[in-house]
Amino acid sequence: MTSSSFQHLDVATLAGWLDAARPLTLVDIRDPASFAAGHLPGSRHLDNDGVPALLAEAERETPLVVVCYHGNSSQQAAAWLAGQGFEDVYSLDGGFTDWRSKHPERVASGDVDGA
Template sequence: MKFLIILLVVIFVIGLFRFFRQKSYLKTLTEEQFRQGYRKAQLIDVREPQEFKSGHILGARNIPLTQLKQRLVELRKDKPVYLYCQSGTRSARAAQVLHKKGYEDVSQLKGGFKKWTGKIKKS
């Protein structure tokens, strides 16, 4: 029982550490903030292709999280990167990958695509 409590505390502390570390390199933007800057940035949808085809933010490129490491050559480090996925989980993981590869200006859409009320395109 004591071991289980210690294990849970360790897991909690690690999660807390990751949360605060992520805050240092990833900006989470409201939809309004996202709209103000995404046209000047590299707008990347990290969802899978079938999700992208069913609807995406106008002007977005689809680079699924599962392909991101192999497709980093498509992204510039000198321009902001705006990420989104369905809810925010995959875009946060994509931001972590980009951070490790030296990208400094990375933002994500708060709540993801499911909270987006702006223009969309369906393929």
């Protein structure tokens, strides 16, 4: 895998990883209001202002999963993050929309800090 590539991840695989408590960094790049209305448990909202903190805090060896609305915007963000030295970067295919439709009971809500 080159330093600027990412992998696609389907909802079923991510659900399995979460069930197994696999260490992950989950970032959601949707707008703050959408994130506050519902997001994957354990994810953190990521916008341009939050990128420096993510780059400073996140472990480069921990798999990083990028979530957007439908799995399109996350691909560009995932490619960029892979170029920043993250070793295993994934874009969630189908995005939050697909996650919510398949796992409505596994949607958290709250502030944009992911708390």
